[in-house]
Amino acid sequence: MTESSEGSVARDRAAWLLLIARALREVGFGVIAIILPLYWHEQHISALEIGTLFTVALLGTALISLFIGRYVDHFGRRRLLLISSFLWFIAAPFLLITKEPLALGVIIILGSISPTGKEVGLFLGIEQAMLSRLVKGHARTKTYAWFTLVGYTATAAGALIAALLGFGLGHASQISTGLFRVVILAYSGIALVQLILYAVVPNSVEQVIATAQAKNSRYRPALKVRKVVHTLTALFTVDAFGGGLIVQGLLVYWFRVKFGFDLTQIGLLFFGTNLFSALSSLVAATISKRFGLLNTMVFTHLPSNILLALVPFAPTGLLAAVVLLARHMLSQMDVPTRQAYTMAIVDAEDRGYLAATTNGARSLGTGASPLIAGIFLSSTSLFAYPFVIAGGLKAAYDIVIYTIFRRVPTPYSETQ
Numbered sequence: 001m002t003e004s005s006e007g008s009v010a011r012d013r014a015a016w017l018l019l020i021a022r023a024l025r026e027v028g029f030g031v032i033a034i035i036l037p038l039y040w041h042e043q044h045i046s047a048l049e050i051g052t053l054f055t056v057a058l059l060g061t062a063l064i065s066l067f068i069g070r071y072v073d074h075f076g077r078r079r080l081l082l083i084s085s086f087l088w089f090i091a092a093p094f095l096l097i098t099k100e101p102l103a104l105g106v107i108i109i110l111g112s113i114s115p116t117g118k119e120v121g122l123f124l125g126i127e128q129a130m131l132s133r134l135v136k137g138h139a140r141t142k143t144y145a146w147f148t149l150v151g152y153t154a155t156a157a158g159a160l161i162a163a164l165l166g167f168g169l170g171h172a173s174q175i176s177t178g179l180f181r182v183v184i185l186a187y188s189g190i191a192l193v194q195l196i197l198y199a200v201v202p203n204s205v206e207q208v209i210a211t212a213q214a215k216n217s218r219y220r221p222a223l224k225v226r227k228v229v230h231t232l233t234a235l236f237t238v239d240a241f242g243g244g245l246i247v248q249g250l251l252v253y254w255f256r257v258k259f260g261f262d263l264t265q266i267g268l269l270f271f272g273t274n275l276f277s278a279l280s281s282l283v284a285a286t287i288s289k290r291f292g293l294l295n296t297m298v299f300t301h302l303p304s305n306i307l308l309a310l311v312p313f314a315p316t317g318l319l320a321a322v323v324l325l326a327r328h329m330l331s332q333m334d335v336p337t338r339q340a341y342t343m344a345i346v347d348a349e350d351r352g353y354l355a356a357t358t359n360g361a362r363s364l365g366t367g368a369s370p371l372i373a374g375i376f377l378s379s380t381s382l383f384a385y386p387f388v389i390a391g392g393l394k395a396a397y398d399i400v401i402y403t404i405f406r407r408v409p410t411p412y413s414e415t416q
Helices: 003-042 047-075 077-096 101-110 123-134 137-167 177-199 223-244 248-259 263-291 293-313 317-328 334-344 348-367 370-377 385-405
Strands: none
Touching: 003 047, 003 123, 003 137, 003 177, 003 248, 003 263, 047 077, 047 101, 047 123, 047 248, 047 348, 047 370, 077 101, 077 123, 077 177, 123 137, 123 334, 123 348, 137 263, 137 334, 223 348, 223 385, 248 263, 248 317, 248 370, 263 293, 263 317, 263 334, 293 317, 293 334, 293 385, 334 348, 370 385
């Protein structure tokens, strides 16, 4: 076997390990984002308290990502993933022994509890940077599309597992302490498996740091790169703030309280939303090849946000579910294209910084709003506000990012 073919095998192996890790992680996220808010609701934790805890979870992980962003490649991508997985493994089981708000806040940060049903923590940003080392050009967009497809399919599988758990619980779907214990321990077990997978990821995922740069105590991005990252950070924060008003955990609560959906109905609904999101992310690679990354990002995301604003005005739970499902047929086409686009406008050595910073900012933006949504959801007369505000902010983000970046070239889309 030649050196080139050996390198190709190592890259493929690394990509598969990352793909498997994400699939397992997202299954766990899909289950926990449904089970946890329902269990807390049944334990008489209010919408405001749930929103506050979700804010703590997202803000905590965002601040960690932002702080570590410049140090990712100095500290080691794989090492950070190993540490994050270990903290998740040991922290998550503590959800079984306390309901004290401060303790819960710490646990959900260290335990990688996902209020959104999607990524939290350092995992996604670092894995994006790792993948950028393994594939180039349009193949990178396709890889991100498959990576997103697997993520959403796995989250959908997690929601389906939650629905299946609901079949044996009756219409009220009261979640017993025993069932909750099984779910949490399984969630912690996923972290252990993920830790093992990261431990055998080859070194090819690490960014090679130039000797001159290695002498410095930390990475220092160029002014031009900082401007791009700061602009994207501001825009992604606005988009994520809107998204934080309707994170999956709060949507679970909304459908439960407004329409009386049980665990099975909720699980099936979010199985559908995540499955549609998965399929839309796969289609995105084909569309972007013809129309461009930025155009695909914006012109699929914008109509989905109009549908989002219409959800609370549906007169029945079935119609509200249909509108939400229609929204998810479009809403996630921007994810792989956004990931590929941001990797294509900066050099390879800047991608760890960009990915960690922008993903941290997205978590920061998302984390700031569940508390506000919790206030709205504390009063049935304000139940429509999270949807309308979220749809408006996310539509504004689409317009502004297109206006600013429509003439910005992507010089690294094919070469690196």
